Amino acid sequence: MRAEEKPGFRRLPLFREMMTQTFDSLMQIAYSQNFPPRMDLIQQGEYADFLHILVEGAVELRATWNGHESVMGIVRPVSTFILAACVCDAPYLMSARTLERSRIVMIPAADLRAALRRDPDFAVAAMRELGVGYRTFVRHAKNLKLRNSRERLAAYILQQSQLANGVVSMVLPMEKRHLASYLGMTPENLSRTVKALRADGVRFQGTQVIITDPARLMALAATDSLIDGPDPENIAS
Amino acid sequence: MRAEEKPGFRRLPLFREMMTQTFDSLMQIAYSQNFPPRMDLIQQGEYADFLHILVEGAVELRATWNGHESVMGIVRPVSTFILAACVCDAPYLMSARTLERSRIVMIPAADLRAALRRDPDFAVAAMRELGVGYRTFVRHAKNLKLRNSRERLAAYILQQSQLANGVVSMVLPMEKRHLASYLGMTPENLSRTVKALRADGVRFQGTQVIITDPARLMALAATDSLIDGPDPENIAS
DNA sequence: CGACCTTTTGAAAAACATCAACGTCTGTGG
DNA sequence: CCACAGACGTTGATGTTTTTCAAAAGGTCG
Numbered sequence: 001m002r003a004e005e006k007p008g009f010r011r012l013p014l015f016r017e018m019m020t021q022t023f024d025s026l027m028q029i030a031y032s033q034n035f036p037p038r039m040d041l042i043q044q045g046e047y048a049d050f051l052h053i054l055v056e057g058a059v060e061l062r063a064t065w066n067g068h069e070s071v072m073g074i075v076r077p078v079s080t081f082i083l084a085a086c087v088c089d090a091p092y093l094m095s096a097r098t099l100e101r102s103r104i105v106m107i108p109a110a111d112l113r114a115a116l117r118r119d120p121d122f123a124v125a126a127m128r129e130l131g132v133g134y135r136t137f138v139r140h141a142k143n144l145k146l147r148n149s150r151e152r153l154a155a156y157i158l159q160q161s162q163l164a165n166g167v168v169s170m171v172l173p174m175e176k177r178h179l180a181s182y183l184g185m186t187p188e189n190l191s192r193t194v195k196a197l198r199a200d201g202v203r204f205q206g207t208q209v210i211i212t213d214p215a216r217l218m219a220l221a222a223t224d225s226l227i228d229g230p231d232p233e234n235i236a237s
Numbered sequence: 238m239r240a241e242e243k244p245g246f247r248r249l250p251l252f253r254e255m256m257t258q259t260f261d262s263l264m265q266i267a268y269s270q271n272f273p274p275r276m277d278l279i280q281q282g283e284y285a286d287f288l289h290i291l292v293e294g295a296v297e298l299r300a301t302w303n304g305h306e307s308v309m310g311i312v313r314p315v316s317t318f319i320l321a322a323c324v325c326d327a328p329y330l331m332s333a334r335t336l337e338r339s340r341i342v343m344i345p346a347a348d349l350r351a352a353l354r355r356d357p358d359f360a361v362a363a364m365r366e367l368g369v370g371y372r373t374f375v376r377h378a379k380n381l382k383l384r385n386s387r388e389r390l391a392a393y394i395l396q397q398s399q400l401a402n403g404v405v406s407m408v409l410p411m412e413k414r415h416l417a418s419y420l421g422m423t424p425e426n427l428s429r430t431v432k433a434l435r436a437d438g439v440r441f442q443g444t445q446v447i448i449t450d451p452a453r454l455m456a457l458a459a460t461d462s463l464i465d466g467p468d469p470e471n472i473a474s
Numbered sequence: 475c476g477a478c479c480t481t482t483t484g485a486a487a488a489a490c491a492t493c494a495a496c497g498t499c500t501g502t503g504g
Numbered sequence: 505c506c507a508c509a510g511a512c513g514t515t516g517a518t519g520t521t522t523t524t525c526a527a528a529a530g531g532t533c534g
């Protein structure tokens with residue numbers, strides 16, 4: 001653990017309200033590590049040894065079944081992931097790998113559980129984190145079941161725009177095929193949908209996205225806070 | 238609260254390890270209520286006033302968007318639901334309504350949060366419950382993204398069969414159109430898929446399902462513990 | 475430059491949704 | 505007790521969406 005990182009950690013929602021003693025002891029045990037891009041961190045089916053906290057970079061949560069594969073979520077700093085597997089002491093349902101060079105702090109699951117039992121404020125904060133993760137996946141499922149792929153793409157673009165304070169131009173934060181998988185479609189389908197969306201107020205230039213008609217796009221996406229957020233802070237547990 | 242229900246509650250995973258004092262005070266505040274079938278309990282978008290515990294009956298979690306609607310989950314006794322909205326103090330992402338006549342215990346969200354902060358063992362148990370709910374939705378999303386509708390139906394039938402200790406004959410626990418929505422398809426599509434599955438080892442007779450060739454059905458569904466469970470206990474938070 | 479990967483495009487097939495019509499069942503009220 | 509409205513379920517015809525397969529175009533990096 002780098003000493004200079006500690007104050008930043010202390011400010012995270014997960015650690016903000018815990019006892020100083022608990023925090024310090026966890027920081028003593030925790031260690032942080034750098035990973036190169038495309039590094040597998042976790043395989044689905046394994047058991048949780050460490051709570052992961054993404055400090056820098058980006059991590060992709062993926063799931064596979066029967067030869068198929070899908071991107072289930074993207075984790076961005078600063079967020080924990082696989083909290084649920086840690087507290088349930090159950091196998092991971094998803095794999096995790098870095099997208100970019102990433103800095104990750106790891107806390108042994110056993111120590112985490114002990115700290116939770118010792119420090120109610122920490123437990124409450126962890127629950128809130130877990131609750132946000134739960135809600136993220138409810139949203140993901142709603143998105144998949146209630147919207148078609150064009151609507152999902154439109155909503156995604158608007159969501160990204162709003163995360164960046166409403167800019168009308170941005171760069172896709174990941175490869176298109178990963179985005180396609182995240183949105184539940186094939187790369188080919190995404191490519192065609194992108195073209196079709198020109199009529200609805202978006203233009204793509206390579207990896208660059210430009211919203212040419214926000215109102216029209218919003219009408220299509222029918223953005224809804226109960227699907228598209230916001231839930232503050234974390235992404236996946 | 239009926240006095241004779243208390244011991245049963247005490248045995249629930251959520252309440253099993255909490256302090257007697259916390260338990261008693263919550264039971265003092267909690268009240269239980271009977272609801273008729275098809276009764277709306279919760280509307281998506283509202284704020285959480287009470288943690289709900291389903292003691293008897295069945296509850297359906299639904300989501301709507303832009304005129305579309307989908308069954309997101311089924312809660313069966315004994316389970317809590319909307320725990321996440323309670324701990325996050327955030328609006329419900331789903332609506333809830335009874336399917337059958339149901340008995341539900343309600344605990345004011347504020348008292349719940351106070352109890353969590355006071356009793357670490359309770360907080361840990363609640364976290365585990367929430368973790369199970371999180372994992373349930375990860376599974377739901379994996380199911381939707383990785384399997385097609387025929388595979389989902391096959392997996393559902395096998396899952397139900399296994400929940401009933403591996404029987405080869407059972408009665409569908411809900412209307413077909415609700416099942417269709419839960420599995421992410423239209424009623425018409427379910428109807429046709431049911432017929433198509435005859436070649437894969439299942440026969441339907443009205444609401445009765447008979448597995449005629451378990452091996453064949455399992456080959457189709459490719460049942461996977463990381464999608465189809467088991468995760469013990471609860472269903473939805 | 476050339477190997478490798480992503481993205482795009484085209485054509486065909488499969489999966490799925492929609493619309494409309496017709497049984498079937500259930501409970502209600504005449 | 506029967507008739508009938510209303511809901512559910514099925515079936516058929518049709519249309520849309522999406523996937524699959526194949527090939528070409530574009531980018532990246534050694």
